[in-house]
Amino acid sequence: MALLDKITEKILQQIDGSGFQQKGAYNLRHNGVALCHGDSEHIKIKKKEDKPGIDIYIDGNTRGEQVHIPVVVDASGMKDEVYNDFYIDAGADVTIIAGCGIHNSGCNESRHDGIHSFHVGKGANVRYEEKHYGEGEGTGARVLNPVTKIYMKEDAVFTLDTVQIKGVDSTVRETEVEMGANSKLFVIEKLMTHDSQNAESNMEIQMNGDGSSAQIISRSVAKGQSRQVFHPKAVGNAKCHAHVQCDSIIMDHAEVASIPEINARHLDAAIIHEAAIGRINDEQLVKLRTLGMTAEEAEGIIIDNFLN
Template sequence: MTIKVNRVKEYEALLDIYEREGLDTSLFGDRVAAIIISGSKIIGLNNVPGVEIKGEEIENGVRADVRIADGVELPFPIHLCTGYLKSEGYQRVEFSIEVGTNSKVKFTSHCIFPYAKDFTHEAASKITVGENSSVLYDDEHVHGEGVRMISRTEVEVGKGGRYTGRFSLTKHRARELKLEMTAKLADRAVAEMTSKVKAVKDDSVEIKEALLLEGAHSRGDLKSTVIAFDESQVNVVNEAYGLGDYAKGHVECHEIVKGEADVQTVPLLRVRNDKAELTHEASIGRINEAQLVQLMAKGLTEEEAAELIMKGLLGE
């Protein structure tokens, strides 16, 4: 890993946060392809054979290009770390990720803003998955009390490719979160996108995910799970468009409400091909009564049972 000499302290501070939060510090090792961003600076960069990461510092942020060659299969994930260690400010990151054909890679993206009180983070990503390639993209966040986050991701999956995206913000405050994800699928391509968010106090969460099943036999799954407490506001719109022959899509939104939270979910299915098949499942409500009672019959209190169910739902 190449670390900027005048940024060693920031690098070490990020490492400390990883340790404190129980995140995998081995991702900072030399065998892992990585870009480490702090504020508007690239403080660490590492390339491995088959992976080329180029970064450029722009106004208030960083733009990075990640290229994966054809036929690459990596034993370790590619680490994208975006940190902001001040309490106030604005940061913009732009990622352009291109995965060649017949490759299999995993990305671990961490957004680390632990001290944020009045901070805006804007992220725009474009991911292209080449033919017969497989990409797993894990996105995890460590937020302080005051993060305004706007994230837009566009994914294009080539013929026979597979994209799995997992977004999770469950251990820290969401505050103001706007998450937009679109996946466009070619023939026999597969996309699975999961988002799990916990909203508390006066948090405001907006999730909009869309599946464009353009290719024949393409298949997609969108799944959002939100737990809304207190006076939080949540709006989830999950869309699936069945355009290709025999395209198959499923949209699932589950929201659990506790307190005065205001939650809305809209599953939108649109078919423009009579051979396509789309399904949806949506629920908003309290915690399932049968689950609660059956856990209480193991001796748990109602609160303990509810907590266990929610932890399970959020995959904590």
Template sequence: ESVHIPVLIGRTGLHDLVYNDFYIGEDADVTIVAGCAIHNPGSDDSSHDGIHRSFLGENARVKYVEKHYGEGEGKRILNPTTVIELAAGSYMEMDSVQIQGVDSTVRDTRAVVGTGATLIVSEKIMTEGEQKAETIFDVDLDGEDSRTHLISRSVVRGNSHQKFVSKMTGNNKSRGHSECDAILMDQGRAVAIPEVTANHLESELIHEAVIGKIAGEQLTKLMTLGLSEKEAEAQIISGFMK
């Protein structure tokens, strides 16, 4: 089954709050596509807060795709909150993209992973100008042989700021891997804050973070192929955000 839940805001000064609860039965295989776009034509702030809860039954599989976009003169604010509970043997993959036009966002994802269950979360965020983005991953690995892989890739341009908070707690035999890769450009700033807690002898938790500018040798290599510096930067960023 496939479910699409688009949200479109086209007025200035509009503040929207939406609740979505998904109950996925045993052995079900579901794709959920959640998209939100804000076009703010005026001077007042417009915002969308979405609270999405997913409850997966045993051996259920879910692909969750989330895309955010903004444009217009006024500020565009998006604050998604995602709560996930995975029963034994279930699997969820969450793919979130925010590439353009969102002035402020706090992206809060919290999950409890049961026995033999797996959660994979991948996000890609680009900010520019004075934009701000904060990501919070908070995953409890409660079940035996539970797993999670948390991936954040970001490009920070202009005077924008991004913050990545990753918290993994292993309460049973489990494996968790968190990685944050950020490219800094102009006067952009990025912060990565890991917290890994192992409450079980057989809990294996790993966090990796790489933050920095585009390597000069990468630019040089592409420029020797005939690209300008800006074209080379665009090519590198495009590949990084795929």
């Protein structure tokens, strides 16, 4: 068992809610190298030969198993780029717990770009959880630019649960999904920015197979002078349906722009989009404050509820 330092352990608690342990299938990347890794009977992790990253093979007999692949960057000035490819066989049922935490105590930018691709076999059921988090007393920026590519065969089910907790100064998120017949996609994106942070999230869902369906829920809170831009795009190329919902709360001097695109290219494509941007519900604030809370406490509770 590899021994982990205090900073790494603290960050793992933030980004791996299920509790990171060195057992089963796992891979802990620390400052650009695999600190420890393990396989299980059904899940094999192989280091890539040609570039940084791993290939994860999940066989069709996997049932309810978890794979943990957290990333910790605590060297200031580090730029870490990693390519992780998941090959999920037909019929597998798996939960993948990723996430990246940056601790920056220096004055240089620390950055992690995780490029993940998921090849999801027929009828497989994948849950992918990803938490992003930044901390550290340094002035150096904490930058996270995830790219997520999902290729779904027929009858596959994919749940993407992604959270930016706090402390990420700049993020550009790119998500691309191609959906086969009768496949189902669920996306839950939660994002919080504060101070002068910037966040951009681009998402493109191509519904290519008859009977495919997608539900995208995005919730965000922008505080301070932070800025957020959302650009979800849902394209219906077959008999399909999609529902995209983006809700944002703005506070202080923050700015949020939501630029969804829905595109029906097939007679039987049905696509709905809803977006709302506004301030915290005043009635809720008043109600909580009459219960004796301060304005900050009341705001905190409303925001926690909104993001959870």
